[in-house]
Amino acid sequence: xASSDPLKLCLTASQELMxxxxxxxxxxxxxxxxxxxPPDSSEHxxxxxxxxxxxxxxxxxxFPRKAYESGLISQQAWLKLLDRVSRDREFLTNALASTCAVxxxxxxxxxxxxxxxxxxxxxxxxxxxxxxxxNDYMLHQDEDTSxxxxxxxxxxxxxxxxxxxxLSTKVHALQTHLLANVLDVQCxxxxxxLPANLVSEKLADGFKVAHDQYLExxxxxxxxxxxxxxxxxxxxxxxNAFDQRHLEYILNDRHGIAMIRVSLGDVYDYGKxxxxxxxxxxxxxxxxxxxxxxxxxxxxxxxxxxxxxxxxWEARKLLELSAAIKCPNIASHLAGxxxxxxxxxxxxxxxxxxxxxxxxVSLTSTFAKLYSLDAKEYSDKQHIHSLVQEASEYPQRYVxxxxxxxxxxxxxxxxxxxxxxxxxxxxRAAFILQxxxxxxxxxxLVVGDKNVxxxxxxxxxxxxxGISVFKPMxxxxxxxxxxxxxxxxxxxxIHSDEGGFARGLxxxxxxxxxxx
Numbered sequence: 266x267a268s269s270d271p272l273k274l275c276l277t278a279s280q281e282l283m284x285x286x287x288x289x290x291x292x293x294x295x296x297x298x299x300x301x302x303p304p305d306s307s308e309h310x311x312x313x314x315x316x317x318x319x320x321x322x323x324x325x326x327x328f329p330r331k332a333y334e335s336g337l338i339s340q341q342a343w344l345k346l347l348d349r350v351s352r353d354r355e356f357l358t359n360a361l362a363s364t365c366a367v368x369x370x371x372x373x374x375x376x377x378x379x380x381x382x383x384x385x386x387x388x389x390x391x392x393x394x395x396x397x398x399x400n401d402y403m404l405h406q407d408e409d410t411s412x413x414x415x416x417x418x419x420x421x422x423x424x425x426x427x428x429x430x431x432l433s434t435k436v437h438a439l440q441t442h443l444l445a446n447v448l449d450v451q452c453x454x455x456x457x458x459l460p461a462n463l464v465s466e467k468l469a470d471g472f473k474v475a476h477d478q479y480l481e482x483x484x485x486x487x488x489x490x491x492x493x494x495x496x497x498x499x500x501x502x503x504x505n506a507f508d509q510r511h512l513e514y515i516l517n518d519r520h521g522i523a524m525i526r527v528s529l530g531d532v533y534d535y536g537k538x539x540x541x542x543x544x545x546x547x548x549x550x551x552x553x554x555x556x557x558x559x560x561x562x563x564x565x566x567x568x569x570x571x572x573x574x575x576x577x578w579e580a581r582k583l584l585e586l587s588a589a590i591k592c593p594n595i596a597s598h599l600a601g602x603x604x605x606x607x608x609x610x611x612x613x614x615x616x617x618x619x620x621x622x623x624x625x626v627s628l629t630s631t632f633a634k635l636y637s638l639d640a641k642e643y644s645d646k647q648h649i650h651s652l653v654q655e656a657s658e659y660p661q662r663y664v665x666x667x668x669x670x671x672x673x674x675x676x677x678x679x680x681x682x683x684x685x686x687x688x689x690x691x692x693r694a695a696f697i698l699q700x701x702x703x704x705x706x707x708x709x710l711v712v713g714d715k716n717v718x719x720x721x722x723x724x725x726x727x728x729x730x731g732i733s734v735f736k737p738m739x740x741x742x743x744x745x746x747x748x749x750x751x752x753x754x755x756x757x758x759i760h761s762d763e764g765g766f767a768r769g770l771x772x773x774x775x776x777x778x779x780x781x
Contacts, residue, residue: 271324271777274448275710276720286323286447287718293442294318299435300507319507320713321436322756323443325459325777326725327707329404332417333460333778336402336729339631340748342624344733347424348394349618350605351596354382356617360608361599363639364668368695370569371602371668373578378595381585388594393482393736395475395560395592397468399423399430399728399753402631406705413781418633418702420726424593424601425670426567429773430464430730431511433753436773437462458777464730464751465515471732472512472560473520474745475590478736479559483543483588495524495560496546498532498584500571509564525556529566532580544587558589567598567670603666607635607697633702639694649690656698657682664699677701709756711772721758725774728753752776 275283294300301319350356358375365372382389400422404415441459444450472495485491495516497509513524527535527546536546544558561584565571572578585595599605608614610632615625636652643649656663665681667674676684685693704724711719730750754774761770 270327271444271448271450272326272708272710272720274450275324278448282447283718286443287712289447290323290439290443290712291318293439294321294435297435297438298507298511299432299439302504302506318712319432319436320711320772321439322772322774323440323710323712323718324448325440325444325775326709326723326754326756327412327779328725328727328754328776329413329415330778330780331413332404332415333727333776335627335631336400336417336727337749339627340398340400340729340731341746342619342627343400343422344396344398344731344746344748345624346609346615346618346628347396347398347422347597347600348733348735350600350609351394351396351594352390353618354386354389354596357596357599357605360605361602363641363694364602364604366694367691368668370572371599371604371695373572374595374599377578377582377585378599380582381595384586389596391737393475393478393590393734394594394597395471395590396424396597396731396733396735397427397471397592398731398733399427400731402727402729403702404704404725404727405633405702407703412705413779415705417631417727419628419631420633420699420702421603422601422606423670423728425598426564427730428505428564429508429728429753429755430468430751431515432505432508432773433751434462434465435511437775440775458779460752460776460778462751462775464753465511466519467730467732467747467750468512469516469519471734471745471747471750472516472524472562472592473522474734474743475592476520476522476559477743478734479588479590483541491557492555493557493559495522495562496527496532496558496589497524498561498563498565499526499528500565501528501530503564524562525551529571529577529580530574532583533576536580536583538583538587542586542588544584544589558587560590560592561587562592563598569669601670602668603697604637604668607637610635634700636698638696638698640690641694652698653685653693657685662701664701666697666699667695706759709772709774711756713772722760723756724759726755726757726771727776728755 299319300316303315303317365375401420402417403420405418406415444455516522516524535548536544538544545555547553547555566581619625640649660678660682665676665684706722708720709723711721729752732747732750734745754776755771756774757771
């Protein structure tokens with residue numbers, strides 16, 4: 266096999282070998298729980314519920330080793346930066362002031378933050394901050410440069426509802442199996458090109474540290490009578506339930522810690538704050554047994570669609586006011602907004618949070634150009650008008666981003682130009698502009714619920730996981746900072762601007778590192 270191109274072996278294989286490869290892939294995926302609950306069945310239970318294998322590639326996709334390693338180098342600085350940003354109330358408030366004035370969702374998040382900070386400012390300044398971070402990058406290829414010369418461009422930092430870590434681990438294991446046992450690739454070749462990926466285990470270890478920090482900060486006289494669990498905050502109907510379930514199971518298997526699934530509605534209906542700040546829930550599905558929550562892990566609550574009922578906002582406030590460690594807390598949620606990312610990219614801002622020039626350069630070397638659309642931030646009003654005019658005339662150069670998570674909200678091309686044309690100065694302040702990244706076009710062999718063994722022209726997006734459970738100025742607790750906790754590679758058709766997995770536009774892929 267040509268080690269630089271795993272796809273080539275599939276494209277030159279016999280029909281019989283390809284049929285075996287597809288059968289092995291599907292059987293392995295089902296046997297190892299590499300599954301999704303498609304949207305048309307997510308509200309059903311039992312025999313009515315339909316399952317499908319998670320969409321993925323069959324073999325890894327080439328990725329420049331130098332670009333991958335440049336992302337790894339920056340992860341430690343990213344974790345430090347976002348931990349410190351989340352503890353800096355003045356910075357967060359000033360950075361998001363203009364956005365809160367025009368974006369009601371961000372304003373409501375800030376309102377919850379204001380209430381919780383007023384109730385216990387010490388929690389945000391000196392308490393435990395539990396952050397699961399995924400930095401998303403795309404490859405950028407300048408004209409007349411080779412694939413190995415592609416560089417990373419930072420797309421966004423995800424600080425809430427960071428997903429697909431466990432499915433990424435499963436797809437990595439699947440492709441390792443197929444390469445070794447079906448395509449007969451030698452193990453030393455696989456190890457040379459396929460980086461290890463144990464996101465599931467790293468996530469479970471992070472939750473163990475956070476759970477232990479909670480128990481130490483909130484002791485009981487008789488621990489044997491205590492029923493303490495981690496709560497995953499979920500949507501009522503969940504397409505990606507198995508990615509979540511794998512974390513639940515490995516946490517229990519690896520550390521003996523139980524994780525329960527509750528919605529924001531459940532927290533409102535069945536949750537209660539005790540006088541000491543502890544949060545307990547009495548869920549009907551658990552026979553009303555009182556359960557104390559050590560960590561509240563958000564896999565929902567990241568967008569306006571999760572707060573259509575006012576009860577959801579009350580539940581978010583209840584969680585934030587509780588002694589439970591939040592992943593993330595409201596400050597870390599705000600630290601991951603697009604506007605904060607844009608402010609951090611401005612000259613001399615990183616120096617407020619980072620200690621060394623090396624740390625700063627590790628981040629700025631991957632920054633895509635970001636622009637504020639808040640007219641109040643420009644002393645020369647002609648500058649903002651020229652920027653908007655250029656983005657309207659050359660929309661292919663930019664992406665228009667609102668303060669939203671979860672994918673599907675960005676505007677591209679003529680849609681972005683049309684949106685800008687219909688906004689006044691106040692409305693534009695809710696968005697930022699990012700320069701368009703131009704990735705190389707690569708072929709990928711995709712397997713999904715409906716498409717089996719389809720070769721498509723694609724581009725990839727790399728997500729790098731980092732985990733931090735950090736309580737400053739404390740010698741009595743164990744902190745955990747794991748900057749390189751694994752990766753997620755998503756591949757999408759070049760005909761799609763968005764690559765969201767949950768929206769059916771992207772598939773989970775694996776890196777095949779190349780030096781040339």
